[in-house]
Amino acid sequence: MFERKVYLNLSTIEKALAAFLAIPSPLGRERVPLAQCLGRVLAEPAVAIVSSPAYAGAAMDGVAVWAEDTFGASLNNPKKLPLGQKAFWVNTGHPMPEGTNAVVQVENLIPGPNEVTIEEAVYPFRDVRKIGEDLVATEIVLPVGAEIGPYELGALAAAGVLEPLVFTAPLALFIPSGSEMAPLGSISQKELQTGVKLPEFNSLMIKALVEKLGGHLEVWPIVPDDPKLLTATLRKAALEPFDLIITSAGSSAGAKDFWPGILVESGELFFHGLKAMPGKPAFGGLIDGKPVLGLPGYPVSAVLAFELLGEPLIRSWRNQSPSQRPTVNVKLFQDLPSRPGLVEFIRVRLGLVGSNLVAAPLPRGAGVVSSLARADAMIRIPAESEGLSADHLARAELLRPLEDINGAILAIGSHDNALALLDGLLRQRRSNYSLASAHVGSLGGLLALAKGLTHVAGCHLLGEDGIYNQKAVSERLKGQPTRVIRLVQREQGLMVLKGNPKKIQTLTDLARADVTMVNRQKGSGTRVLFDYELKKLGLNPDQLKGYDDEEFTHLNVAAAVLGGRADVGLGILAAALALNLDFIPIGQEEYDLAILAKFIEDPKIVALLDIIRGPQFIKEAKALGGYGFERTGEEVFATD
């Protein structure tokens, strides 16, 4: 029998954080030698103990003199001063000899054995570094809450603050849970592919996030979904000197989500369920006065919940306000619908296309951890909103410096692994160039190109005339001069399991009752090719089981076949080779890059074309397999 549970106390992000912030800070204060202070945070204002410099010193090489002795000296009227009596050799930094108050630079004097000839008068304190020029003793050098970075180390050292009073480093505990979870690297390929075991790696990410805050994270062994074991573990944790207890997974409202109930019994539950997506299955509470943050099991949810709650909590303990990411206005490539009632966080890639900073959304799934690593920015859709319209600019929080993003070529369109190769080769130039791709199919790419929302669109659209791309580009980009550059030829064909168990030979076999196919999305070049071939054969889509089951990339089609969801799918040889599938060729297609003519002289695009035309790209693409390079790099046609 299934036990139905519900979220006990759904909370806004602000309320959830406020509940945590009401707990008194568990951090202590300690004196730490400066050499170990990097990343620590001051627990009291740092007051200069000594002045810097603590003595008057020469600021230049030359002779130290009493300024009045040089008055009247000039090139025409040099003055001689006896060395050791009225003039003393000094180097930069050396203390000023008694009875001197200025330095005559070595350039402005003629040295003799017993005297120097001064050719320029100096005023008092000329080229003398005064006491306290940098810092005067008792001056406040840095305020409470200042994080000690490289510069602060220098300022504190100069001020003689050699053991600043800092907050103790936050010590957090991570309790992973889940009967199916296993340590990273302990799982066989088979266990992974049957879903019997899942790798636990959220601890790795949260540990890194805590360390970036200057804290430490201890990770305990994985606890199976057993309420008794979970309770015992949480109670044991509460007795140890952790400042924050983080639980992982088991935080939702399913039959095996035990943590929130345990916290109700053993401590206090502030909230269960966060009005955020990803991040909803989070909870928060208290045990023995210690804060407990319950993170969801899905990695993106876990990271977001930690960043929304754990990070500002730890910062507050050190008198620091929540860190804020820089924001920019971006043009959405497409409408972003969203579910009202939850704040939604959308990861996006960015590209500066002309004057448009364009945002192309990455997959939204809470399990798509790659979307975090690939994201340039995060768009926050407010809870009351039903989504954002592409007609208005949206506000995006930057995850990378805008300066890096400005070097990115945006490639919205058809997906090909060769785009990732181009990205890598661009980065290897030691420039700040890169290639950010978003996969929306060939037609979607041309649409984006026509709207000025992408630099480059990868496409392979078979025209009714049997020629690739020419018709589609001419139609979609009327009045917008476009250059079409050949990237590669690709072998398209039917991908089937190794050994071809269903004995599929031609496209007509897809109409067989025992065959299920997987398709590509409408607007993709592969779909156009597939429909073109069906028409030629007189086959009706209704005859094909799985025709409406769509995937967005070749590799995802291959994965659907490999995983048994479908028996066959149309895709490129490279994808079949990648996943070790058998491949029945259908024909060669041409994969081109359409580029607006006005960007063709842009140094980024020049660099891209240079790479496409160079030997390294062909070498690396050959290694992937399934590609032809007959006219690679050539401009195959242009439109006005």
Place this chain on the structure above:
Amino acid sequence: MFERKVYLNLSTIEKALAAFLAIPSPLGRERVPLAQCLGRVLAEPAVAIVSSPAYAGAAMDGVAVWAEDTFGASLNNPKKLPLGQKAFWVNTGHPMPEGTNAVVQVENLIPGPNEVTIEEAVYPFRDVRKIGEDLVATEIVLPVGAEIGPYELGALAAAGVLEPLVFTAPLALFIPSGSEMAPLGSISQKELQTGVKLPEFNSLMIKALVEKLGGHLEVWPIVPDDPKLLTATLRKAALEPFDLIITSAGSSAGAKDFWPGILVESGELFFHGLKAMPGKPAFGGLIDGKPVLGLPGYPVSAVLAFELLGEPLIRSWRNQSPSQRPTVNVKLFQDLPSRPGLVEFIRVRLGLVGSNLVAAPLPRGAGVVSSLARADAMIRIPAESEGLSADHLARAELLRPLEDINGAILAIGSHDNALALLDGLLRQRRSNYSLASAHVGSLGGLLALAKGLTHVAGCHLLGEDGIYNQKAVSERLKGQPTRVIRLVQREQGLMVLKGNPKKIQTLTDLARADVTMVNRQKGSGTRVLFDYELKKLGLNPDQLKGYDDEEFTHLNVAAAVLGGRADVGLGILAAALALNLDFIPIGQEEYDLAILAKFIEDPKIVALLDIIRGPQFIKEAKALGGYGFERTGEEVFATD
């Protein structure tokens, strides 16, 4: 006899860097377990080894079904499916049982003991997490040169890349030099105050900078200024497995600057002297194929030279372009003259005053390491420029997020240590508020206020009527409604060495032949008071030795007296107490904050006034000593 040296080969920053970049990268490549990869950089594209997820799993809690079995089900027409045959309980993440292709969420069904009643039809793959939703095996997850942060750890773990190929961590050596240098903390107060010994702390800053790049810095003992010892140390270093050798100090063109000459003899000298200020006395070269970066001894010069040359060099070894700081347009508070021929780097504090992002320059000296810790941004004045005019916007490179700067109250005007207390108290509010002060004297502050370039101006200007601030504010801020808030009363008086060796009793003693004074700068409130008192006594400035020797803060005047540069100076009791000087009171003055009326409701200003009117400020200021609080927090007057 003095040996005159010159810079051997002055170089632009670009040429100097190009010379370093021409050396082949010394870094190797190694496989490192993911748990130790934080901060490492990929040496090859990371290719997914497994798909993520590697199996089809439930994306929701509920029952797994064959979608077609639910077709037609609705609230009015529920369908019953037998458990264990056509419906199987699943929790989020669990593998889909064989023969199922969709999940009916627990919310949309009624569980029974042997069957479930389905109230909503599901389409195939509804709430099923497909194979490869996140990543498909063979997909390129991250490019070469990608730095592994928290998100990247997750993406690599999901992709099964458990031992990525990364570049070896750069290993650098730091050789401090200088006969007068001594390890931090090993120097007595007396040695420090006579300048006999200087603390070596550049190693601390450079180590932190190298560690932020994911590298390690080994620091060798300080080498005295002895060419033989220096040569032997450099040759020994060349034999060890360092990727980069950094020397510290002895890099200029003085008698004791031996390093460049040693490099000429033992290796190759690329350049000697960098066209940058601070940073000029840097050099670069090669020994036994290893790059040698010679950093100047002054801390700000050392940090800048490392950031200009060392950091981009290390990044280039890992296929990374030089890091770029975000830039903003700022309004200069005053003209910034600069010496042509050198790129000059000016550290500035920033404040957003109305719509003006205002930059107030910090002291420029290469020894003023506090200017680095206090700076919000850096303005780069090009080599060909004679400086920047306040009439034009200038470009500034941000050292802190703009979001933090937006919370700063800018306080340009007279200096008082109480401003640092207010800064600390603002920060302790866990808001992003802070107070950034720049010290230009009372009149300069009112000038900035009148131009809309500061939120707040601290001032203590005695009018001819004997009343503080009223006349000055009324005159300078005509037509700009201003509120004047009392901060503190301060005791002004003559500061003399403990025991008052010159027996100074009144201001008239300053005219004595055996007495040298130190003055405050024109436009400062203390200078106005001093001149007011002189006039009252009928004293002529020409009679006072040191009248033209000016300092910019009370503490610097106190330091000049303590260091013996002057016998006496006018300043506040707090400064005398701070440096343990004797104090001869002259009278009480009123130190106020002038605030434009239009900012008085700004939440930052509201918070500031709240703090001034609270008990904690008075408590902390009392501890500094020398303050009165009679009308603290009161609006003493307002102008229209």
